[in-house]
Amino acid sequence: MTDRRAESHLFSPFQLGPLTLPNRIVLAPMTRSRAAAGNVQTEMNARYYAQRAGGGLLITEATQVTPAGQGYVRTPGIHSDEQVAGWRLVTEAVHRAGGRIFLQLWHVGRISHTSFQPDGAAPIAPSAIAAKGMSFTATGPQPFSTPRAVELHEIPSVVAQFADGARRAKAAGFDGVELHGANGYLIDQFLRDGSNRRTDAYGGSAQNRARFLLEVTEAVVGVWGADRVGVRLSPQGSYNDMSDSDPATTFGHAAAALGARKLAYLHVVEAISGPMANGAPPLLPLLQQRFSGPLMINGGYDKQSAEAALAAGQAELVSFGVPYLANPDLPARFAKDAPLNRPDPATFYTEGEKGYIDYPSLA
Numbered sequence: 001m002t003d004r005r006a007e008s009h010l011f012s013p014f015q016l017g018p019l020t021l022p023n024r025i026v027l028a029p030m031t032r033s034r035a036a037a038g039n040v041q042t043e044m045n046a047r048y049y050a051q052r053a054g055g056g057l058l059i060t061e062a063t064q065v066t067p068a069g070q071g072y073v074r075t076p077g078i079h080s081d082e083q084v085a086g087w088r089l090v091t092e093a094v095h096r097a098g099g100r101i102f103l104q105l106w107h108v109g110r111i112s113h114t115s116f117q118p119d120g121a122a123p124i125a126p127s128a129i130a131a132k133g134m135s136f137t138a139t140g141p142q143p144f145s146t147p148r149a150v151e152l153h154e155i156p157s158v159v160a161q162f163a164d165g166a167r168r169a170k171a172a173g174f175d176g177v178e179l180h181g182a183n184g185y186l187i188d189q190f191l192r193d194g195s196n197r198r199t200d201a202y203g204g205s206a207q208n209r210a211r212f213l214l215e216v217t218e219a220v221v222g223v224w225g226a227d228r229v230g231v232r233l234s235p236q237g238s239y240n241d242m243s244d245s246d247p248a249t250t251f252g253h254a255a256a257a258l259g260a261r262k263l264a265y266l267h268v269v270e271a272i273s274g275p276m277a278n279g280a281p282p283l284l285p286l287l288q289q290r291f292s293g294p295l296m297i298n299g300g301y302d303k304q305s306a307e308a309a310l311a312a313g314q315a316e317l318v319s320f321g322v323p324y325l326a327n328p329d330l331p332a333r334f335a336k337d338a339p340l341n342r343p344d345p346a347t348f349y350t351e352g353e354k355g356y357i358d359y360p361s362l363a
Contacts, residue, residue, distance in 0.1 A: 009310035017227030017264045021056030028319035029059045029104040033349040039077040041086035046093035051328035053099025062106035065165030070116045071108030078165045084172045091173035102176040103169040109186030110147035124150040126196040131241040162216045166223040176228035184240025194243030206253040232267035235283045255290035266291045271299035329361040
């Protein structure tokens, strides 16, 4: 097999803030539900990430910044000393393998169930609107619990939880962090008017609905510096019962405000293929114009479509989900035009090594 790195946009290096990435291939954040008791990462998780260290950057699975931010079984946290120690196993393994890794900071908001919440309380959200769908609990799928609208005086403490998660991520040895502002979780719930019906300073106009995102971003930048912080947005995604009456206005404002803060990158989820593709006109060109910094794109890309997007100047980086899940050496396979392993969806969220660290590499 011929190595085609020299003629590839994907294999050109990129300077991401202080980090020199050897290629433009990014491991997308993917929930795998493999955390141990206490939502702690283990040597098995360290091996999973180290296997994939050949990418330019790895972004971890979504990681809750508070016990109240959990919405799925066995998802890792970053709010206890034990969790920091578990994540340190991961960062050290990735760095030994020559990789770079960001932690994705997460709060699920209304996409939760009372069984995950401290004292069985209702989850928080910008407004008391239940999402349609099911939460994967310890006893099986359960309808999402109806949330309570977070009180105005509580919001600073939620922002502080993200800042604390950012500090703990630094203690765990990460190279930076990504804020999960996509896919219908808490930050996204504040952003979009389908889930945010507030009438105070955090609701109504696009500027007000972006306030929570920007306050969290500023708090995390205060820990890391702007050039080690990315934000992920999904401007037209409907996952987790999300909608917005004017996504161009909502996300155009958010992108401009984030761009003014000179972040490391904006990670845009807009599906070009697969079940999440909805045929809507893409907002990526608008966001590229408004953000004016490095863009990372995600949404069903393969090698050919990623190369084309980079060649056209649509983005600087491309993140890959399921293909990277099933191919720990995805960059090497892309370089050699080698066939890809077939993913096993039945093991995406199960326990143990099967479908997690046992996918074969070319070697």
